[in-house]
Amino acid sequence: xxxxxxxxxxxxxxxxxxxxxxxxxxxxxxxxxxxxxxxxxxxxxxxxxxxxxxxxxxxxxxxxxxxxxxxxxxxxxxxxxxxxxxxxxxxxxxxxxxxxxxxxxxxxxxxxxxxxxxxxxxxxxxxxxxxxxxxxxxxxxxxxxxxxxxxx
Numbered sequence: 125x126x127x128x129x130x131x132x133x134x135x136x137x138x139x140x141x142x143x144x145x146x147x148x149x150x151x152x153x154x155x156x157x158x159x160x161x162x163x164x165x166x167x168x169x170x171x172x173x174x175x176x177x178x179x180x181x182x183x184x185x186x187x188x189x190x191x192x193x194x195x196x197x198x199x200x201x202x203x204x205x206x207x208x209x210x211x212x213x214x215x216x217x218x219x220x221x222x223x224x225x226x227x228x229x230x231x232x233x234x235x236x237x238x239x240x241x242x243x244x245x246x247x248x249x250x251x252x253x254x255x256x257x258x259x260x261x262x263x264x265x266x267x268x269x270x271x272x273x274x275x276x
Contacts (some may be wrong), residue, residue, distance in 0.1 A: 148221025
């Protein structure tokens with residue numbers, strides 16, 4: 125875990141930018157699966173990780189969420205936000221990456237021809253597909269990218 129303090133803010137953002145880019149670039153290279161729920165869980169945790177970075181929070185392994193960093197007033201350690209350059213790179217990665225993932229999901233067959241799934245499983249697949257519309261919603265909202273968009 126990289127703390128959100130001045131000396132490591134850039135390292136923290138760079139590492140997460142690299143991870144985000146790799147994940148969003150590589151997922152469409154894998155064969156389609158009806159187990160979209162597991163993929164959405166991973167992407168949701170990545171969204172929560174970015175939310176913590178944007179808010180200069182530490183990462184709680186137990187709750188899988190960001191936690192406010194409390195610094196003693198007697199210290200000169202600061203916890204600055206990530207740079208505007210990193211925010212711009214993040215925005216670009218998320219917009220391009222989610223677009224690729226949405227196209228990949230649209231190409232998935234509703235029910236793979238080689239397998240028969242029950243109605244309950246088919247509903248889960250449909251629900252997971254709908255959740256792809258909200259990928260990185262928290263991060264984009266935090267950055268102000270969704271302001272002014274109706275229904276958001």
